[in-house]
Amino acid sequence: MKQTLDGTVALVTGASSGIGAATASALAAQGAAVALAARRADRLESLAGDIRAAGGTALVIESDVTDEQQATGAVARTVAELGRLDTLINNAGVMLLGPVVDAPLSEWQRMVDLNVLGLLYCAHAALPHLLRAAQDGPRQVADMVNISSVAGRAARAGNGVYSLTKFGVGAFSESLRQEVAKRYVRVSLVEPGATATELATHNRPEVLESIRSQFGQRMEAADIADAVAYIVTRPRHVAVNEMLIRPTEQER
């Protein structure tokens, strides 16, 4: 049966767990060949095995996208081995919460390095390929989906630098959207609320304890993957610019 993304190639960063892994599976199910980028190669291999077993095409790219050369290399390998690039899902991210006062600067550096610079390196390397795909690709349209957060819409005490990075992703996405819209590269921003993934587990124990007490209803990674798949399968003349998705019970 023909699928909407047949003949297209997608690169998903942070594909070794959570939203990235679910998104890669969802795009593969729509017919895209998927390149899976992250640092944990064993997790990527396992996901690639599942995708292939379901009849799809998957390429494992072990890479740390905070390193400019590795980020650029991930895009280059995708194009070299899968032949093109129609869709970039800029998903890799880290969320290290807690008060600004006395926060370890290393946590801020990790967030800026990955959520901002890693995303920018991938976007920069991918854009020439996305512009080409929009001209000569099977769908005559290309997509960059940047994963932000509810924290990219509203800053709260305790998420200062995480919010800073996600507000930045929003600003960059809207500026780039305007720049490339007429060339049929769609730039979309997805802002998830609480989702059950490994994201919170990287926090210091004392921070984790205080976040845990705030945990309410959470979505599944597949719920966000659904949204991303919806965005990139729209017809050529429809661009979903922004999507804010919360668990039903999440108020703020």
Ligand SMILES: NC(=O)c1ccc[n+]([C@@H]2O[C@H](COP(=O)([O-])OP(=O)(O)OC[C@H]3O[C@@H](n4cnc5c(N)ncnc54)[C@H](OP(=O)(O)O)[C@@H]3O)[C@@H](O)[C@H]2O)c1
């Ligand atoms: N979960 C939520 O509630 C929530 C809410 C709003 C927004 N988000 C956003 O959703 C995105 C995905 O997060 P998630 O919730 O799915 O968390 P996750 O399960 O922790 O996934 C994060 C992914 O990023 C990858 N990653 C981390 N550092 C990397 C690096 N240097 N280079 C390449 N990949 C790297 C991780 O793989 P490796 O460790 O193998 O490299 C992993 O695959 C993030 O941008 C996050 O901010 C999540």
